[in-house]
Amino acid sequence: MNDYIVEMTNITKSFGDVKAVVDGQFNLKKGEIHSLIGENGAGKSTMMKMLYGIYPNDSGTIKIKGKEVQGLTPNIAIKDGIGMVHQEFMLVNELTVLENIILGFEPTKNITIDFDKAKKEIQKYIDTYNMDIQPGKKINQIPLGEAQRVEIIKTLYRGAEIVILDEPTAVLTPQETVKFFEILNSMKADGKSIVFISHKLKEVMEISDRITVMRDGQYMNTVNKEDTDIDELAKLMVGREVFLNVKKKDVVVGETVLKIDNLWTSGEKELSKIKGISLDVKQGEILGIAGIDGNGQSELIEAITGLRKVEKGKVILDGEDITNKSPLKIRKSGMTHIPEDRNIRGLNRKLSIKDNMIAVKIDKKPYSKGLVLNNKEIDSFTKDLIERFDVRPTNPEILTEALSGGNAQKIVVAREVDADGKLLIASQPTRGVDIGAIESIRKILNEVKANGKGIILVSADLDEILSLSDRIAVMYEGKITGILDAKNGNENNIGLLMMGGKLGHNDSEDIGGNL
Amino acid sequence: MVKRRTFITTKSPNKYINLLLTTLVSILIGAVIMLALGHNPIEAYIQLFKGAFVGKLNLGTTLQKFAPLLLTSLAFATAARAGVFNVGVEGELYLGAIAAAWIGYTFTSLPGPILILLCMVVAALVGAAWSYIPSSLKAYLGVNEVCVTILMNYVALYITSYLVNGPLSAKTGVPQTPTVAAGAKLAQFMKPSQANMGLFIAIGVAVLVYWILNKSTLGYKFTTVGLNPLHAEYIGIKPEKSIINSMFLSGAIGGIAGAIEVLGTYGYFLDNFSSGMAFDGMLAALIVKNDIKMVPFMAFFLAVLKSGALGMERYTGVPKSVVDTIIAVFIIFATMEALFAFLQKRKAKLVEEQI
């Protein structure tokens, strides 16, 4: 016998024709923090979603506490003491923190919900693990970090002994992460077992007891932290040495192409999400915008591109005032935009590659004249783009919903780069795409820059920002906390700015852009 | 080589099989209902077929019913392309009809063809203008268009009823307008049926609509907005504009349908004449899921059922509301996307989100 609390052996899982997990192995000891690492699409979330009963596994066995379980559903998993904090929080915005925590496991008094009893119980967890939350507030009134604590308390309230955390640090600053790890360690000390899904190797090395690596749906290895290092893990994850740090091209920086002056705009939850941002982008430079997700980057980009109303301030593109102009007008003025969510904004998934490629040129000659479409021109245009940007499959009639993340993103990149604007906004351009596509998309961005265009790069991936940008602006709570030259940027000083901190003068050339 | 086609979403060829199966199931259910009522379903269906096709009168009646059905189903499918459920075609049809009648009996001095053209244009404009109310409410305020268009049908019906009983009445005791000028009438053929040249106008409109929806930038925009308005907005297509344009076109087609009924079938506007013609058109469009190529066939099929039902009722005693029930059952099955899913290969879902 062994002391594993969870054992998953020879797991496979396909979605249609796509094999998500080919050979999954994973086991968990009681009271350990076990990291599950791999690239996007390596199958790590799928593995854990099978353990939590969201997807049924096609084959293989899952044992929980030594007992083989079949036909797992979230309900059974919860009863077996498994809790999962998803990457996307499973919290209902319009309900209160308290209601969210007890949902599905409500204490009752006669036929009504016993809110007092629930409050008392939750207080227990708040005290034990030192997690402060506000039970009376609605989810849409609390910050992301707190929402994450709510998610963890939710799993504990449901009696979880095994807590699966899917990329939990993605929404945290480096400094918040330190506090978060303290919580995890106190949970571990309390006998809870934790699965930590991540691809940030530094964090993995810091928090884990053991580490399991997956690649392309396959189990690679499980190692003790003491016996490994970051380089070995990276090689296991990717299968080869990777150089995502594209060599920066030094390009002569030209005129200012975009000027943002004291911009204010509202957000989903707050009236003023962006509070007076000023920025400029010059020809031939990449301005990276760093920051934890949700600090106003999306709203800033939407305001610039005409997808969100600007309340105050000005946006000037190449001398032309485009504040609050329509998205079409702004495009015509020379703005191109790779949006952060390719599946909603970026692509029309129910239309073909061709229809998506031509989207921004539909009213332009020679692709149409008046109301009449010229299919011949559209076909040859699409074929040319598919070839130039190496989109696969190459059949232009295929629906984009059938494409992999990387190829779908290439369509968006191809369309926007080909539109040949004065400024390119690339918002999370490599999120959820495979390594190959990451490399080629980063190369393309550098080429665009070399052609003298201005680029704004928004990314939650600090490495991406550091390796591509010429200047880096850091956003925190709707403000720019600092703009620094990429040469002076590193994880420490940018991390500090991401938390709203300030730098000493020797760290940066230009501190607090808008202050 | 790549086939040249444009922005009709590629669906599995199985949709035709689905449709066929749905048709068969509905006919079977109809047969079961008839059996339960003590009728012979085979006899009833034979009479239905005869009632629709055999004899000049029967075939002519089928064709006469087909024209407005074709137009109203096109009207519904056009708006649906941009994601709008236009249940208000009935109202557009009524208002278009009364406008055509008024022009037709007022400007009698105009030469026939010009008068007909004027009637059609004015009817189309009136229908289109009426559709602007629900479309702008939907586009700018997000008001549920199904509710608004249904309620507006009642308003349109009462407006025409008021007009035909008051200011525009022929004062004959029957709630109808004076008869339009002889030159404004669409020539009838296959007498004694009321089949008329409106049929060819309807077919012409169908060709035009097909071209607009599938071969023009306007159609591309409707499609984009209908499938993903957020994407449309981002690539620089105004969803509001496409919603309003598609409804404008839809309303115009509805208005023309009304004009054809007045100029071709009746010669005047009769209170309450349509009794749900546009709803039948909507059903035809819904059954084929707004596939514009299939719409004419389904409209014709429903016209056959409708006109055949009369003969069936006369000769077998099966009430014609049984046919309405069959059509309703038909549409219920047709809306179920996953009904015959076992026939389809499971589609590969986008994996990226699931991993």
Added chain:
Amino acid sequence: MNFDSIFDYTLIYATIRAATPILFAALAAAITEQGDITNIGTEGIMLTSAFAAVLVSYTTGSWILALIVSMIAGVLMALIMAVAHIKYKADITAIGIAINMLALAITKFGIKQFLGTTGSFTDPKIVGIPKINIPFLEGNKYLNGIFNNWSLMEIFGIVMVLLLTFLLYRTVWGLRLRSVGRFPMAAETAGINVNRMKYQVMIISGVLGGLAGAHLSIGYSQMFIENMTNGRGFMGVAAMFFGGANPALAWVGSLLFGFVDSIGGRLQAYGWPSQFVLMLPYIITISVLAFSMWRKKRREEKAKSSLTIATVKN
């Protein structure tokens, strides 16, 4: 025009009387909307039940039996919708419209087949839902006018508003339903069976829609007419939108429509063409619907990450 005779104390009762069928429809739509199903089929559910009520009341002479059968009929219609939408992925608007067409067809068929007539049916043998009469109040003209002669259903409608409010905001079931409607994935990961919840609300919607129909044909009147709902189901959906799926606010919406309806009836006595009187409730409904969505949009406008209000269909 004599305003006193339009706006007098009897208007209170007339308003509630006219509002009640719409209220039941609004509640039928509100409960499903909480589960993220916009029940366009309310109209058809109502119509079918109205017919069932008249048929059973006429043949058995029992209004209780009629009420029960009409609820069953409503549930059956709602279940067709539920199965088509939940199990077979039918678009909810399309199946709603289809159900309305089916209701029209089968009631038309039924009136001919079972009652042997077309168009409309009325008969002294139809037993209506009783009214509550308190003899003690009859002496006073005002008390009698306001508090007497209420139909059982009119009182029950108000009870239902309170009951549904309690159910939605105080009970486990209500909390779960609200989570299902707003974020089904969150509900699912909490171990809640989302589809079962959806079936449950559709069944409740069928019961409420059934009551709406029965009230229309054997409470409000004692007859059945082809398409007698005449858009009241849609007015109910409009009242639901007006109240943002909250039962109490939906009731306010229904009262508003009932009020316009009663005023209209009185205006006819002053020489208004009947057509204008008849279209008044529809116009007011559309206006109110537009107004409430305008208000909602103003509230949300700033927060949204998009300037368009059109939504993505999947």
